[in-house]
Amino acid sequence: MNQSSIMACSKHHLPELLVIHNPYSVFTRFESDFSIKFHILKAWESPLPLDQFLTTHARSVRSMFSYFNFTQVNADLLRLLPALELVVTPTVGVNHIDLTECRRRGISVANAGAAYSEDVADCAVGLFIDVHRRLSAADRYIRQRLWGIGTPDDRRNYPLTGRKLGGKRVGIVGLGSIGYEVAKRLEAFGCSISYNSRREKPCVSYPFYSDVCELAANNDSLIICCALTDQTHHLINKQVLSALGREGVIVNVGRGAVIDEKELVRCLVHGEIRGAGLDVFEDEPHVPKVLFGLDNVVLSPHIAAFTPESFQTVSDVMVANLEAFFSDQPLLTSFIDD
Amino acid sequence: MRIPPAMESICVLLPILMSPYLEQELEKRFNLLKLWTAPHKTQFIKDHAASIRAIVGNASAGADAELIDSLPKLEIVASYSVGIDKVDLKYCKEKGVRVTNTPDVLTDDVADIAIGLTLAVMRRLCESGRYVRSGLWKKGDFKLTTKFTGQTVGILGLGRIGKAVARRAEAFSCPIAYSSRTEKPELKYKYYPTVVELASKCDVLVVACALTEETRYIINREVIDALGPKGVLINIGRGHHIDEPELLSALLEGRSGGAGLDVYQNEPEVPEQLFGLENVVLLPHAGSDTTETCNAMADLVIGNLEAHFLNKPLLTPVV
Numbered sequence: 001m002n003q004s005s006i007m008a009c010s011k012h013h014l015p016e017l018l019v020i021h022n023p024y025s026v027f028t029r030f031e032s033d034f035s036i037k038f039h040i041l042k043a044w045e046s047p048l049p050l051d052q053f054l055t056t057h058a059r060s061v062r063s064m065f066s067y068f069n070f071t072q073v074n075a076d077l078l079r080l081l082p083a084l085e086l087v088v089t090p091t092v093g094v095n096h097i098d099l100t101e102c103r104r105r106g107i108s109v110a111n112a113g114a115a116y117s118e119d120v121a122d123c124a125v126g127l128f129i130d131v132h133r134r135l136s137a138a139d140r141y142i143r144q145r146l147w148g149i150g151t152p153d154d155r156r157n158y159p160l161t162g163r164k165l166g167g168k169r170v171g172i173v174g175l176g177s178i179g180y181e182v183a184k185r186l187e188a189f190g191c192s193i194s195y196n197s198r199r200e201k202p203c204v205s206y207p208f209y210s211d212v213c214e215l216a217a218n219n220d221s222l223i224i225c226c227a228l229t230d231q232t233h234h235l236i237n238k239q240v241l242s243a244l245g246r247e248g249v250i251v252n253v254g255r256g257a258v259i260d261e262k263e264l265v266r267c268l269v270h271g272e273i274r275g276a277g278l279d280v281f282e283d284e285p286h287v288p289k290v291l292f293g294l295d296n297v298v299l300s301p302h303i304a305a306f307t308p309e310s311f312q313t314v315s316d317v318m319v320a321n322l323e324a325f326f327s328d329q330p331l332l333t334s335f336i337d338d
Numbered sequence: 339m340r341i342p343p344a345m346e347s348i349c350v351l352l353p354i355l356m357s358p359y360l361e362q363e364l365e366k367r368f369n370l371l372k373l374w375t376a377p378h379k380t381q382f383i384k385d386h387a388a389s390i391r392a393i394v395g396n397a398s399a400g401a402d403a404e405l406i407d408s409l410p411k412l413e414i415v416a417s418y419s420v421g422i423d424k425v426d427l428k429y430c431k432e433k434g435v436r437v438t439n440t441p442d443v444l445t446d447d448v449a450d451i452a453i454g455l456t457l458a459v460m461r462r463l464c465e466s467g468r469y470v471r472s473g474l475w476k477k478g479d480f481k482l483t484t485k486f487t488g489q490t491v492g493i494l495g496l497g498r499i500g501k502a503v504a505r506r507a508e509a510f511s512c513p514i515a516y517s518s519r520t521e522k523p524e525l526k527y528k529y530y531p532t533v534v535e536l537a538s539k540c541d542v543l544v545v546a547c548a549l550t551e552e553t554r555y556i557i558n559r560e561v562i563d564a565l566g567p568k569g570v571l572i573n574i575g576r577g578h579h580i581d582e583p584e585l586l587s588a589l590l591e592g593r594s595g596g597a598g599l600d601v602y603q604n605e606p607e608v609p610e611q612l613f614g615l616e617n618v619v620l621l622p623h624a625g626s627d628t629t630e631t632c633n634a635m636a637d638l639v640i641g642n643l644e645a646h647f648l649n650k651p652l653l654t655p656v657v
Binding site: 139286 | 629
């Protein structure tokens with residue numbers, strides 16, 4: 001241990017955890033769970049510019065908390081943290097972390113594991129039902145006082161008649177923990193499941209498609225549950241949407257950039273697919289305004305994991321990973337890019 | 339559908355507009371009398387009273403004793419619905435009038451809506467959609483919502499629809515409890531003899547029973563209080579299952595965790611005080627409203643009418 005880390009330990013007794021950006025609003029519970037067990041270096045509270053703060057105070061820090069997209073863990077940042085060995089992130093997605101650079105430097109990454117798979121799956125199913133049965137649109141219809149007005153012929157033209165779920169073929173893009181929970185739920189609605197993933201899963205009986213275009217061509221809906229990587233960026237493109245077809249529905253609870261958003265918007269506006277349920281977008285919190293007026297589009301503000309239970313579980317997982325790390329035990333949810 | 343011959347003279351009364359497909363198929367086969375187009379409905383009925391042999395009803399238009407008495411040639415009421423609380427079944431039986439409904443074909447759609455409403459209420463899908471559309475997301479994140487997986491789902495009425503709701507909820511690892519006219523020991527769900535007990539033991543209460551004298555206003559203040567300030571009420575039955583003013587005050591006073599409603603006491607009227615509530619999702623009696631199911635229901639109505647007038651066994655008789 002060098003001079004500054006000896007000083008750090010003697011001052012605080014608790015292991016140090018670097019947090020660069022303020023985990024504000026709904027994420028404040030993270031801070032209280034962590035500050036009991038770790039000495040948190042709060043970079044955002046310092047008047048110093050970040051690189052100066054890190055050079056002055058974080059030279060011996062071994063662990064850091066990466067707060068979503070605000071804390072891009074890239075080569076420039078890692079250069080300023082020579083002692084870093086572990087990054088914990090409260091997300092299952094690790095697209096904000098340069099995994100190659102971490103691997104090169106021997107830095108482990110621990111993510112949320114399956115902490116909120118159930119809640120994300122519940123939300124995906126909710127969006128799926130909503131798009132097919134026009135729930136949000138119908139709720140708006142009533143609140144706009146449109147139900148029952150006009151002549152009987154107006155009622156005949158009720159514009160929000162839905163489509164049956166039973167018998168629909170659903171293609172899951174990314175059959176990880178979340179994708180699997182989605183599949184399990186939709187089977188109970190009479191949907192038949194198939195999937196596309198990096199690799200076929202031997203313990204799973206759903207039909208596998210190695211090509212996502214083929215998956216789209218053979219399904220009525222696609223549910224995006226995969227990670228965002230270089231390979232999956234704009235995976236759902238013009239070709240895939242065209243293969244999905246005019247009656248196709250797409251739900252995204254993964255990352256916005258898995259879908260070519262411009263192309264998706266164009267398809268929705270021109271009726272080239274039947275509808276979409278979107279919890280994530282390419283440039284959050286910005287959502288293409290043209291989608292606001294479409295009754296066949298359901299929008300939610302990246303809330304699929306937003307329950308107290310999920311947040312507590314994620315917090316517990318991160319604390320457990322940090323405690324394991326600081327006592328030289330194996331990590332619980334080490335992200336291994338295979 | 340193949341059209342049997344010589345039914346064009348049979349007068350069939352269609353009281354209100356239901357579906358274009360149903361109307362079109364009825365018109366192909368019968369002499370269809372469209373009550374809603376008449377300037378004076380009572381007069382219209384009087385004018386055709388001697389020739390009306392069938393009524394096509396639905397959830398809001400049935401056949402009470404008065405109507406049955408005014409139509410001496412009435413032989414059958416074929417309802418475009420599974421619930422036939424608007425048909426006086428006892429009187430029909432007395433008068434030898436047959437009654438049919440549309441079971442099974444809509445079971446899945448209605449069960450899907452029950453779960454859809456539950457998720458929409460608990461996860462605030464509609465409210466968060468409004469959050470996005472109003473530009474509020476740019477100012478800050480939405481709040482945390484209520485987890486659904488693992489919650490206890492209580493079902494009032496474990497018939498076809500109730501069982502279908504249970505099967506779906508089980509896929510979310512929800513323990514299932516129910517109250518029904520009779521216990522069903524072959525199902526491994528927890529039975530409660532009273533609705534109040536059921537409500538006190540579940541997190542989500544789904545109303546899936548038929549509307550009868552016994553179940554009118556069955557969801558009253560006592561039940562709503564037993565369900566509690568975090569409990570969610572889902573109504574896919576009939577508006578009159580619930581004491582609507584009591585539910586309204588419970589929601590406005592924060593004594594209820596939320597409600598997903600597809601039916602109301604006086605459709606299409608919906609109490610406007612509900613419009614400002616974020617823990618409420620409102621649907622315009624759309625439980626079976628999918629293209630596929632509407633067509634299947636219409637085919638069943640037509641099939642029952644044809645069977646009757648061809649002296650064949652009815653497909654889905656109630657009486």
